[in-house]
Amino acid sequence: MxxxxxxxxxxxxxxxxxxxxxxxxxxxxxxxxxxxxxxxxxxxxxxxxxxxxxxxxxxxxxxxxxxxxxxxxxxxxxxxxxxxxxxxxxxxxxxxxxxxxxxxxxxxxxxxxxxxxxxxxxxxxxxxxSRSVACFIAEEIAEIALKDEDAVRHDQLGDVLQLTAQADMPDQAKAKLFKALGRSWARRAEDFDATADNAPAGGAKAYAGEAEEMFHRALKLDEKSGVKTDIKQIEKLLKALGDAEDS
Missing domain, CATH: 1.25.10 (Leucine-rich Repeat Variant)
Incomplete structure (x- = not known):
């Protein structure tokens, strides 16, 4: 003591x-x-x-x-x-x-x-x-989030991206972070409540758009990042949200 x-x-x-x-x-x-x-x-x-x-x-x-x-x-x-x-x-x-x-x-x-x-x-x-501080943070926290979606808050993933955005690291490591962020945005889109007092402008479609961008960035960095199914699912959600707006 x-x-x-x-x-x-x-x-x-x-x-x-x-x-x-x-x-x-x-x-x-x-x-x-x-x-x-x-x-x-x-x-x-x-x-x-x-x-x-x-x-x-x-x-x-x-x-x-x-x-x-x-x-x-x-x-x-x-x-x-x-x-x-x-x-x-x-x-x-x-x-x-x-x-x-x-x-x-x-x-x-x-x-x-x-x-x-x-x-x-x-x-x-x-x-x-062997990894740098930035690479270690990005990859370890992304892996935790991908294993357990409740273990890392959305804002924490955003902080990791902001903190490590300019850092040099293997593309596969950064792809994991984009994948984790994409899935976090996708969950926010799926759980979006338009009646909530703090519901942001753009709503679920804006969240889904963020998810789509993160998945495409992950795929561009690493063809084997495992986001192709995520992209199909988020594109399907975006189409459904677009159809709902038009109806």
Whole structure:
């Protein structure tokens, strides 16, 4: 259990590390200087992180690892808040690993908050990962949404697209995100209630149009993205909606 004093100290030193960061370049930024108080704090927390990673490696069940990651994450929250408050380019394995964990245990809002910081400051993924931060976020969250439509909110998928739109990644990874967004728009079209007070202009047809665009973008990026049936279904829905308007 981290005391309130230690939480404050961790956050303060993380802010200090950011205030002494070098100007941002296209390369990944350096970690906090080892001979500084912030660097020493970072080294201690990084050692704790690696202990946690070894503990997780001993758990065979992915499902059982998820609550442990959520529990471990509490240790690093004050440091991460300080890093974000400093808003400076400092390579931080603690922050990026907690982003990965948050996706695993389902706190996608937190994962996206950390991911936004990591992308804006060009942080690198831990060395065992081959994907960039942007690619990891786009592909992992898209796959979660495609497996379970209730696991990722529509606005979260939109945030992922906005966050990773300019990032370089394999076409197949981005196609998964467009596919997930297309299916989310399609569900909104199918569930549209024209009598609702907040019903937008254009209604179900506008939602279906967005879905169609997402599916076509996925198909253009990856012929094997598995959206051809989705396109047929959404075209059928658009025709039905058009016929309803004409009648």
């Amino acid at each position: 981290v005391s309130p004093f230690r939480r404050h100290q961790q956050k303060a030193r993380a802010v200090l590390a950011g205030s002494k960061a070098a100007p941002q370049t296209s390369a990944a930024p350096p970690a906090p200087a080892e001979d500084s108080p912030a660097g020493q704090e970072y080294a201690g927390l990084r050692a704790a992180l690696h202990d946690n990673l070894r503990s997780l490696a001993d758990i065979a069940s992915h499902e059982q690892r998820q609550p442990k990651k959520a529990e471990f994450a509490k240790t690093f929250a004050p440091w991460i808040e300080g890093v974000i408050e400093a808003n400076a380019p400092v390579q931080d394995e603690i922050l990026v690993t907690n982003m990965i964990w948050a996706i695993d245990y389902g706190d996608l809002d937190y994962a996206l908050r950390l991911g936004r910081f990591a992308i804006e400051h060009n942080l690198a993924m831990p060395e065992q990962y």
